[in-house]
Structures are given as structure tokens and as C-alpha cells.
Amino acid sequence: MDATRQKLIETAGQLFSRDGFESTTVREICQHAGTNVASIHYHFGDKERLYIEAVKHAHCHQPPSPQPWAEGATPPQKLAAIIHQMMTVMLDAETPSWHTELMMRELARPTSACEALVREFIDPLFAQLLCVVTELLPPSVPLVERQGLAFSVVAQCLLYRYHRPIGRLLVGENHFQQLTTIEESARRITEFSLGGLQSVATREGAVASKPGESS
Amino acid sequence: MDATRQKLIETAGQLFSRDGFESTTVREICQHAGTNVASIHYHFGDKERLYIEAVKHAHCHQPPSPQPWAEGATPPQKLAAIIHQMMTVMLDAETPSWHTELMMRELARPTSACEALVREFIDPLFAQLLCVVTELLPPSVPLVERQGLAFSVVAQCLLYRYHRPIGRLLVGENHFQQLTTIEESARRITEFSLGGLQSVATREGAVASKPGESS
Amino acid sequence: MDATRQKLIETAGQLFSRDGFESTTVREICQHAGTNVASIHYHFGDKERLYIEAVKHAHCHQPPSPQPWAEGATPPQKLAAIIHQMMTVMLDAETPSWHTELMMRELARPTSACEALVREFIDPLFAQLLCVVTELLPPSVPLVERQGLAFSVVAQCLLYRYHRPIGRLLVGENHFQQLTTIEESARRITEFSLGGLQSVATREGAVASKPGESS
Amino acid sequence: MDATRQKLIETAGQLFSRDGFESTTVREICQHAGTNVASIHYHFGDKERLYIEAVKHAHCHQPPSPQPWAEGATPPQKLAAIIHQMMTVMLDAETPSWHTELMMRELARPTSACEALVREFIDPLFAQLLCVVTELLPPSVPLVERQGLAFSVVAQCLLYRYHRPIGRLLVGENHFQQLTTIEESARRITEFSLGGLQSVATREGAVASKPGESS
DNA sequence: AATGAATGAGCCTTCATTCAT
DNA sequence: GATGAATGAAGGCTCATTCAT
Numbered sequence: 001m002d003a004t005r006q007k008l009i010e011t012a013g014q015l016f017s018r019d020g021f022e023s024t025t026v027r028e029i030c031q032h033a034g035t036n037v038a039s040i041h042y043h044f045g046d047k048e049r050l051y052i053e054a055v056k057h058a059h060c061h062q063p064p065s066p067q068p069w070a071e072g073a074t075p076p077q078k079l080a081a082i083i084h085q086m087m088t089v090m091l092d093a094e095t096p097s098w099h100t101e102l103m104m105r106e107l108a109r110p111t112s113a114c115e116a117l118v119r120e121f122i123d124p125l126f127a128q129l130l131c132v133v134t135e136l137l138p139p140s141v142p143l144v145e146r147q148g149l150a151f152s153v154v155a156q157c158l159l160y161r162y163h164r165p166i167g168r169l170l171v172g173e174n175h176f177q178q179l180t181t182i183e184e185s186a187r188r189i190t191e192f193s194l195g196g197l198q199s200v201a202t203r204e205g206a207v208a209s210k211p212g213e214s215s
Numbered sequence: 216m217d218a219t220r221q222k223l224i225e226t227a228g229q230l231f232s233r234d235g236f237e238s239t240t241v242r243e244i245c246q247h248a249g250t251n252v253a254s255i256h257y258h259f260g261d262k263e264r265l266y267i268e269a270v271k272h273a274h275c276h277q278p279p280s281p282q283p284w285a286e287g288a289t290p291p292q293k294l295a296a297i298i299h300q301m302m303t304v305m306l307d308a309e310t311p312s313w314h315t316e317l318m319m320r321e322l323a324r325p326t327s328a329c330e331a332l333v334r335e336f337i338d339p340l341f342a343q344l345l346c347v348v349t350e351l352l353p354p355s356v357p358l359v360e361r362q363g364l365a366f367s368v369v370a371q372c373l374l375y376r377y378h379r380p381i382g383r384l385l386v387g388e389n390h391f392q393q394l395t396t397i398e399e400s401a402r403r404i405t406e407f408s409l410g411g412l413q414s415v416a417t418r419e420g421a422v423a424s425k426p427g428e429s430s
Numbered sequence: 431m432d433a434t435r436q437k438l439i440e441t442a443g444q445l446f447s448r449d450g451f452e453s454t455t456v457r458e459i460c461q462h463a464g465t466n467v468a469s470i471h472y473h474f475g476d477k478e479r480l481y482i483e484a485v486k487h488a489h490c491h492q493p494p495s496p497q498p499w500a501e502g503a504t505p506p507q508k509l510a511a512i513i514h515q516m517m518t519v520m521l522d523a524e525t526p527s528w529h530t531e532l533m534m535r536e537l538a539r540p541t542s543a544c545e546a547l548v549r550e551f552i553d554p555l556f557a558q559l560l561c562v563v564t565e566l567l568p569p570s571v572p573l574v575e576r577q578g579l580a581f582s583v584v585a586q587c588l589l590y591r592y593h594r595p596i597g598r599l600l601v602g603e604n605h606f607q608q609l610t611t612i613e614e615s616a617r618r619i620t621e622f623s624l625g626g627l628q629s630v631a632t633r634e635g636a637v638a639s640k641p642g643e644s645s
Numbered sequence: 646m647d648a649t650r651q652k653l654i655e656t657a658g659q660l661f662s663r664d665g666f667e668s669t670t671v672r673e674i675c676q677h678a679g680t681n682v683a684s685i686h687y688h689f690g691d692k693e694r695l696y697i698e699a700v701k702h703a704h705c706h707q708p709p710s711p712q713p714w715a716e717g718a719t720p721p722q723k724l725a726a727i728i729h730q731m732m733t734v735m736l737d738a739e740t741p742s743w744h745t746e747l748m749m750r751e752l753a754r755p756t757s758a759c760e761a762l763v764r765e766f767i768d769p770l771f772a773q774l775l776c777v778v779t780e781l782l783p784p785s786v787p788l789v790e791r792q793g794l795a796f797s798v799v800a801q802c803l804l805y806r807y808h809r810p811i812g813r814l815l816v817g818e819n820h821f822q823q824l825t826t827i828e829e830s831a832r833r834i835t836e837f838s839l840g841g842l843q844s845v846a847t848r849e850g851a852v853a854s855k856p857g858e859s860s
Numbered sequence: 861a862a863t864g865a866a867t868g869a870g871c872c873t874t875c876a877t878t879c880a881t
Numbered sequence: 882g883a884t885g886a887a888t889g890a891a892g893g894c895t896c897a898t899t900c901a902t
Contacts, residue, residue, distance in 0.1 A: 004882090022237035026876060036884050041877065118384040126385050145403070147386045148394045152407045155374035156367045163373060165325040169333040170341050171362045179363045188360070191418070192367045192411035199410020219865075241893065251867050256894060258865090434886075452667035456872065466888050471873060473886090548814040556815050575833070577816045578824045582801045582837045588808065589800035599763040600771050601792045609793045618790070622797045625844020626837035633836070649861085671897060681863050686898065867899075874892070881884080 005043050007033045013054035017101035021051055055106060055117075058099040075135040076194055082129055083157065083193065084186040090161040091182050100161065129153060136197045138204045149197060156189045220258050222248045228269035232316035236266055263326075270321055270328040273314040274336040290350040291409055297344055298372065298408065299401040305376040306397050319377050344368060351412045353419045364412060371404045435473050437463045443484035447531035451481055485536055485543040488529040489551040505565040506624055512559055513587065513623065514616040520591040521612050534592055559583060566627045568634045579627060586619045650688050652678045658699035662746035666696055700751060700762075703744040720780040721839055727774055728802065728838065729831040735806040736827050745806065774798060781842045783849045794842060801834045 011033040015024045026040050026047055033039075044050040069081050089100075103121075106114050133150045159167065160180055168176045179185060226248040230239045241262055245252050259265040284296050305315075321329050348365045374382065375395055383391045394400060441463040445454045456477055460467050474480040499511050520530075536544050563580045589597065590610055598606045609615060656678040660669045671685050671692055678684075689695040714726050734745075748766075751759050778795045804812065805825055813821045824830060 020235070020237065022235065025874085027874095037876090038878080038884065039882095042883075047876065114380060115384060118381055122381060123385065144386075144390045144393050147390055148400070148403050149407060151374055151382065151394070152371045152404065155370040155378075158374065158378060159366055159370035162377065163322060163370075165322055165329055166333055166337060167366065169330060170338065171359075175359045175362055178359050179366070185363070188363050189367060191414055192364060193407075195411040195414020196407035197410070199406055199413065203406070240891085242891090252869095252893090253867065253895080254865085257867095262893065450665070450667065452665065455870085457870090467872090467890095468874080468888065469886085472888095477872065544810055545814060548811055552811060552815065574816075574820045574823050577820055578830070578833050579837060581804055581812065581824070582834060585800040585804035585808075586797045589796055589803065592807065593800075593803060595759060596763055596767060597796065599760060600768065601789070605789045605792055608789050609796070615793070618793050619797060621844055621848070622794060622838075622841035625841040627840070628844065629836055629840020670895085672895095682897090683863065683899080684861090687862075692897065863902080865900090865902105867897105869896085869898105871895070872893100875890085876888100877890105878888075879886090881886100 004033075004035055004039060008035060008040060008043060008050065009053050009057050012050050013058055013102055014098045016051060016054055017058075017098035017105065020105065026050075055102055058102045075132055076190075078132045079129075079136065079153075079194065080186070080190045082125075082132060083153065083190045084182070086125070086154070086157040087160070087182050087186040087189070090157055091180055091185070126150065126154065133197065136194075137201050140204055141200065145200075149200065152196065153189070153193045156193070160185060219248075219250055219254060223250060223255060223258060223265065224268050224272045227265050228273055228317055229313045231266060231269055232273075232313035232320065235320060236262075241265075267326070267328045267331075270317055270332060273317045274332055290347055291405075293347045294344075294351065294368075294409065295401070295405045297340070297347060298368065298405045299397070301340070301369075301372040302375070302397050302401045302404070305372055306395055306400070315376055322377075341365065341369065348412065351409075352416050356415065356419055360415075364415065367411065368404070368408045371407070375400060434463075434465055434469060438465060438470060438473060438480065439483050439487045442480050443488055443532055444528045446481060446484055447488075447528035447535065450535060451477075456480075482543045482546075485532055485547060488532045489547055505562055506620075508562045509559075509566065509583075509624065510616070510620045512555070512562060513583065513620045514612070516555070516584075516587040517590070517612050517616040517619070520587055521610055521615070530591055556580065556584065563627065566624075567631050571630065571634055575630075579630065582626060583619070583623045586622070590615060649678075649680055649684060653680060653685060653688060653695065654698050654702050657695050658703055658747055659743045661696060661699055662703075662743035662750065665750065666692075671695075700747055703747045720777055721835075723777045724774075724781065724798075724839065725831070725835045727770075727777060728798065728835045729827070731770070731799070731802040732805070732827050732831040732834070735802055736825055736830070771795065771799065778842065781839075782846050786845065786849055790845075794845065797841065798834070798838045801838070805830060 008029065012024070012029045015029055015032065018024075027037055029050075030037050030039060040047065040050055044053060069078055073081070103117060106117055130146060130150050133146050133153070137146060137149075164176075167179070171179070223244065227239070227244045230244055230247065233239075241255050242252055244265075245254060248254075255262065255265055259268060284293050288296070318332065321332060345361060345365050348361050348368070352361060352364075379391075382394070386394065438459065442454070442459045445459055445462065448454075456470050457467060459480075460469060463469075470477065470480055474483060499508050503511070533547065536547060560576060560580050563576050563583070567576060567579075594606075597609070601609065653674065657669075657674045660674055660677065663669075672682055674695075675682050675684060685692065685695055689698060714723055718726070748762060751762055775791060775795050778791050778798070782791060782794075809821075812824070816824065
């Protein structure tokens with residue numbers, strides 16, 4: 001049946017994200033899913049095929065959704081919106097976190113699923129970000145430099161998802177909690193990034209669009 | 216003997232970083248190291264203990280060494296020095312890449328080795344960075360905010376090591392090569408970060424030490 | 431299936447009784463039983479659980495069955511009946527001797543299986559014996575003394591099963607054969623025990639029920 | 646050196662008696678003895694040879710010593726003396742109990758050491774007992790019957806050493822403690838046995854030596 | 861006489877997978 | 882379509898033993 005198949009994918013995704021591919025046993029999955037040991041091989045052929053289905057399912061349910069912003073928004077407002085959305089994804093506790101967990105594992109050791117993941121999920125967001133960064137800089141700034149600066153923005157967001165253990169250990173549980181509220185972190189990263197971009201813009205050409213003025 | 220022990224750690228580190236903890240078998244390690252299966256348990260007790268030693272060894276060869284800067288260096292110069300050193304560590308092609316691979320795995324799914332890693336390797340660097348950030352900001356900025364801003368600096372560096380697959384896919388192999396030269400990336404990150412910090416300093420209190428002037 | 435399970439228990443019992451728990455390997459058991467190495471862990475969880483099942487099986491086939499005696503039997507007749515049954519169990523050549531071997535090993539170094547053994551198999555018989563001993567003694571004899579005397583009766587029976595090597599060496603194979611016929615040994619032990627109990631009864635109180643008279 | 650050898654035998658004996666041959670590791674022995682892992686193989690060749698030495702040592706230090714009784718002692722007094730000595734051996738907590746433990750293991754699964762054990766240690770005691778039993782019975786009682794009755798006496802003593810777990814479970818820790826004092830148990834067994842023997846003597850021939858009168 | 865590192869066989873157990881029902 | 886018993890390969894680990902010092 002299809003219900004069994006879905007249940008299996010759902011359960012497998014959670015367990016794979018929690019324990020990794022090797023440490024998750026098919027018995028454990030079937031037990032949690034309330035199915036028979038043989039059901040996985042019946043529906044998917046083998047464990048690896050089930051894993052792939054789970055990964056696919058994970059980023060199906062976490063749509064890229066490039067933020068549509070209000071008409072007439074200034075570039076800094078756009079940047080703030082993008083960063084806010086990123087931090088929402090990174091920190092939102094509502095998100096069944098195993099989706100991101102599973103994707104992170106994929107990124108840590110990329111398989112064939114990784115590229116598809118980037119193309120479908122990350123590329124659109126990055127393209128949007130690159131647009132806004134471009135708007136905030138004089139045209140004289142070369143593409144590769146703009147990409148590097150966009151990385152600087154993205155990097156700050158990723159840290160809060162992908163380097164949690166370090167962060168927690170460095171500043172203590174208490175401070176880390178304060179740093180990882182969506183609003184606060186989005187505000188801080190936005191301010192920092194706008195400052196950084198303005199600095200580049202100022203150096204590059206004083207005649208440029210003066211992005212900092214509107215912040 | 217000590218030679219066997221070292222050989223084992225070296226070999227294990229490479230295999231663990233390549234295949235992960237679970238997928239690496241002790242038989243494989245011993246075979247590559249030219250030792251007996253029992254040698255691991257003789258020298259380390261069990262597979263996990265060997266893993267921990269391998270992780271320790273990985274960041275032993277990548278020494279923390281908080282950068283001693285020239286007397287009378289200005290805060291921006293200090294920041295530039297720190298970032299330059301971080302990027303050297305992150306991008307240095309000399310470093311057998313399995314060291315970082317292993318550490319990344321550790322951070323992705325922290326075991327008991329993770330805390331030791333942070334304490335011994337990352338903490339000193341972060342403390343130094345926090346000092347410089349503090350010098351660049353008015354005293355009114357609270358500690359937790361300063362920590363968050365230090366994270367923003369660190370995050371930019373980490374991206375180039377820990378999210379290479381994404382970066383490569385996003386901007387293409389060619390551009391990614393250009394972005395990952397030590398000098399260029401250090402310069403860009405430094406400029407971006409100083410701008411970001413100055414922006415915060417300016418907002419916080421115009422009377423403050425005007426860190427940006429000396430950049 | 432159940433056939434595999436039974437085959438495994440049967441085979442394991444024989445090998446455990448022959449070589450002991452430690453010296454018997456699961457491979458050996460499975461090989462003799464014609465099953466796969468993993469079957470033991472599928473059916474029993476681990477080697478120890480199989481051992482316990484084998485011990486239980488051993489005394490299952492040697493049923494406790496407290497002897498129901500004829501209505502109106504005198505206490506001495508009851509004692510004779512109990513001893514006769516005990517000796518039948520101890521000496522019956524039909525009993526595949528590994529059952530007792532296994533139980534003896536269990537008693538020599540009790541594991542978790544020992545208590546269950548005593549509770550299910552030995553307790554009922556001992557309770558019955560204690561009843562009869564009580565009937566043969568004046569009421570003034572305290573419980574603990576009666577228990578000690580019941581031990582004296584049981585002990586004589588156990589020797590013929592559990593100390594065979596000594597017995598054989600002490601009196602020679604020929605004499606030992608003569609001593610270990612069911613009828614002869616039961617008669618001798620009964621007579622000896624009745625005499626012993628009467629002796630205690632007489633000392634305790636001449637007015638008592640004079641159990642010896644009916645022998 | 647000889648001191649190491651002795652220390653090894655002593656330590657091995659205790660551990661073998663506690664855990665059995667298979668479950669005792671040479672590492673454990675050497676650790677407890679404060680010697681090197683290789684010392685066993687240096688001094689004894691292998692683990693089994695050490696075991697044999699330990700068994701030899703065990704019954705060397707527990708001499709048979711047939712009790713020399715006072716001149717003019719009556720047969721019942723002699724029987725009481727023998728039983729008392731047996732129970733002393735069986736129950737004496739002073740005896741480093743591993744000697745008997747080790748011997749019991751030998752008896753449970755006789756090796757070549759078992760016969761020597763019986764010959765040197767048990768035979769003399771049994772011969773002495775048989776003598777006394779003979780004195781307590783009319784001459785008409787055949788040898789094999791007298792041997793059987795001697796077994797009945799010995800059996801009662803053995804139970805308290807060799808079937809402790811059963812005893813403890815059957816009557817409870819508290820009662821079992823009371824039953825296993827040397828004086829009490831020796832008295833009870835003696836009384837019971839004299840009664841039993843007298844009963845046989847009486848049946849056999851009323852004219853016989855009336856052994857019970859002197860008790 | 862004694863050490864401790866090294867050996868290789870073998871242990872129990874677990875795994876993903878298949879097969880008969 | 883679904884079950885659960887059965888499979889065999891491999892896993893980590895422990896052992897008694899040996900070897901070079």
C-alpha cells in the first residue's frame with residue numbers, strides 16, 4: 001500500500017537524520033513505522049534506495065520560496081528580509097528539524113543527492129541575495145567580489161545552524177540562547193552586513209549609490 | 216612501541232575522515248597500518264578511543280598559536296592579522312585535508328572529542344578575536360552582542376572550509392578558486408568585518424573610539 | 431518455526447552439559463543443530479538466554495510430580511514412596527544424562543537459572559518431604575531442625591547422582607553398580623532415614639507419635 | 646625466582662576457584678599477582694599447566710589427617726568425632742575456601758587430577774569411617790551394604806558444602822545459617838546417622854552389639 | 861629472570877537481506 | 882501485499898601466546 005510506503009519514508013528520514021545512515025538499522029525503522037522487517041525491501045529494494053527517497057522527501061517539504069518583498073522596498077530592506085527569512089529557516093524550532101539535519105548530512109559528505117539539493121533549494125535564494133548585494137554596491141565591483149561578499153552574508157546565517165556545538169561551547173548555553181533568537185540575530189547580521197557592504201561601496205567609489213544612507 | 220601507535224593514529228585519521236566512524240572498520244585500519252587487529256585494542260582500548268586520539272592528533276598538527284602581533288598595532292591591524300591567520304589555517308593546501316575533514320565530522324555530530332577540540336583549539340583564538348572586537352567597539356556594547364559580532368567574523372572564515380561543496384556549486388569552480396586564495400579572502404573578510412563593526416560602533420555612540428578611522 | 435527452536439535447545443543442552451557454558455561456542459551448537467549462527471540470536475537473544483532455556487528444558491523433562499500416594503498410607507510408607515521416586519529420578523538410566531549434568535553444573539556455579547530450577551522443580555518435592563518428616567516427629571521439634579533432618583534424607587539421594595566419580599573411586603566399579611540399583615538404594619536409604627528420624631523422635635519426647643512402630 | 650612462582654600459584658588458585666578455568670584470564674592472574682603477562686608462560690609453559698599446579702597446591706595444603714581419637718573411645722564417639730571433623734572441613738570459614746572450591750570443580754568434571762585427589766584425600770577418611778560403621782553393625786552385614794551406609798553418612802556432610810545454593814534457596818538464608826554451624830550440624834548428623842545405623846543393626850540381628858545404647 | 865609490545869585465531873553478536881508461506 | 886523465520890557475511894573485541902629486548 002501507499003500508506004506503508006509513506007510511513008516508512010517519514011520514519012526513515014527522522015532516524016537517518018538523527019543517527020546517520022550507517023547507524024540506523026532497517027529493523028529500527030520498521031519497528032518505529034510499525035511494519036515488517038521485509039517491508040523495506042519490498043517497497044524500496046534496499047536500505048540505500050530508501051535513504052535516497054527520504055532525502056528527496058526532505059527537501060520536497062522544505063520549499064525554497066524566494067521571499068517576495070513589498071513593492072518599492074529599498075535594497076537594505078530587501079537584505080533585511082532575506083536575512084530574516086534565512087534565520088527563520090535556520091532557527092525555526094517549528095520546522096521538523098530532521099529535514100535540515102538530513103540535508104546537512106548530505107552537505108557534509110556530498111552524494112549524488114547533494115547537487116540536486118543545492119540547485120533546487122539553495123541556488124534560488126543565493127541568486128536573490130546576489131541581486132540585492134549588487135544593488136547595494138557600485139557597478140564597478142566585479143562579479144566574483146560580489147559573490148564573495150554574498151558568501152560573507154550567508155556564512156553568518158549558516159553558523160547558527162551548522163556550528164551550534166562550537167557556538168554553545170564558546171559562549172555558554174545561556175548566551176547562546178540569547179544569540180539564537182530569530183529577531184535578534186537577524187537584526188545583528190543585517191546591521192553587520194550592511195556596514196560591511198557600505199564599507200566596500202565607499203572604498204570602491206564615493207560616487208556610487210550610497211547604500212548605507214537608507215538603513 | 217610508539218611507532219606503531221603513531222602509525223595507527225595517522226592511518227585511522229585518514230580513513231575516519233574519508234568514510235566516517237561507522238563505515239571504517241578496525242580491520243581496514245590495521246591492514247593499512249600494517250599491524251594486527253588486536254593492536255588497536257592493545258594501544259587504545261577500543262575503536263572509539265582510537266577515534267578520539269585521531270581527532271586530537273588532527274588539531275595538534277594545526278596548532279592554535281594565537282598570533283603575537285607587532286607592538287603598537289592598531290585594532291584594525293590586529294583584526295586583519297587574526298583573520299589572515301584563520302584563513303591560512305582554513306585554506307592552506309599543505310595541511311593534509313583529512314585533518315579538517317575529521318574535525319568537520321566531529322562538529323557535525325559531536326562526540327566526546329568535540330569539547331576538547333573547542334577548548335584546546337578554538338577557544339584561545341576566539342578569546343583573542345573577542346578582545347580585538349571589544350577594542351573596536353564602544354564600551355557600552357554588551358558582552359553577548361560582542362560575542363555575536365565575533366561569530367559573524369568567524370563564520371565568514373569557516374564557510375570556506377566547511378561549506379566548500381555548496382560554494383563550489385553556487386559560483387562555479389573557477390570563481391570559487393579565485394575566492395579561496397588566502398590573501399584575497401582575508402582582505403575581503405577583513406574589510407567587510409571592519410565595516411560591519413564600525414557600523415555598530417557608529418550607531419552605539421558617536422563619541423566612541425571611532426575605530427574605522429585607522430583602517 | 432518451533433522445530434528449529436526445539437532443536438537448538440536440545441543440542442545446546444547436550445553441549446553445555448558436556449563442555450560447560452564458556453567452552454561451548456554458538457558456532458558449535460548451530461553446526462550440530464544444522465542451523466545458521468544467527469538463529470540463536472534470533473530465537474533467544476543471546477547465548478545466555480539459550481542456556482537458561484536449555485536448563486529449564488532439562489528439568490522440564492524430569493517432571494517434579496509430587497507423588498500422590500495411596501489413601502491411608504502411613505508416614506513411613508509415604509517416606510518410602512518419596513525416596514523411591516527420588517532415586518528413580520537420580521538413577522534412571524533412561525534419562526539422557528545431560529539433563530542432570532546440566533543441572534549439576536548449574537548448582538555448582540549458580541546463575542540466574544538456578545533459582546528458577548529450585549523453585550519449580552525442587553521446592554515442591556522438598557515441601558512434601560518436609561510434611562512427611564513432620565508427621566514422623568513430635569510437634570516439639572522446631573522447624574529449623576526438621577528442615578535439617580529433611581536435608582539429611584535428600585543428601586543421601588543426591589550423592590548417587592552428583593558424586594558418582596567419588597563413589598565409583600571409593601568402592602570400585604563393581605560395588606558401585608550394586609549400590610546404585612533403584613530398589614536397593616531406596617530401601618537402604620529409607621531404612622536408614624526412618625531409623626535416624628525415630629532416634630530423634632525418641633529423644634525428643636517418648637510420648638510422641640512413635641513413628642517407628644509402623645515401619 | 647621462586648617467590649614469583651609461588652605467588653602465581655596462590656593467586657591462580659583463588660581465581661580459578663572463583664571463576665572457573667575458562668573464565669579466568671591469564672592477564673587477571675598476572676595483574677593480581679603483580680607480575681608480567683609473560684611470566685606464566687615463562688614459569689609454567691601455559692595456562693593449563695598452571696592450573697594443574699594450582700590444584701596440586703590446593704590439596705597439598707589441606708591434609709587428609711585421619712582423626713586420631715582417644716584410646717578407649719566407643720564406636721558412637723568415634724563416629725561423632727569423624728562427622729565433627731568432616732563438618733569442620735566443610736564449614737570452617739577459616740579454611741581459605743578456594744582450596745575446596747577448586748577441588749569441587751575438579752570433582753564436578755573429573756580430570757586426571759581427580760583420581761589422585763580421591764586417593765590421597767578422601768580415601769583415608771572414608772576407610773576410617775567404614776571401620777567405625779563396621780564396628781556399629783553386626784558382622785552379618787555385607788561389605789557393600791556397609792559401604793552404602795557409609796555413603797549415607799558422608800552424603801549428609803557433603804550437602805552442606807556442595808549444595809549450598811539449593812539449601813539456601815529451600816529454607817531461606819536465615820534458617821540456612823542456623824543449620825550450618827559446625828557444632829549443631831555435626832550433632833544432628835551424628836544423631837541421625839546413629840539412629841539409622843542402629844535401625845539396620847536391630848533388623849539384622851537383635852543379638853548384635855546394640856550400638857545405640859552408648860549414644 | 862622479566863618485560864611489554866605484537867600476534868592471529870576465535871569469540872559473541874549484529875546486520876541487511878531473502879525465502880517460504 | 883505482508884509476514885517472520887532463516888541466512889551468511891562481517892563487525893568489534895578478547896584471548897592465550899610469543900618475541901625482541
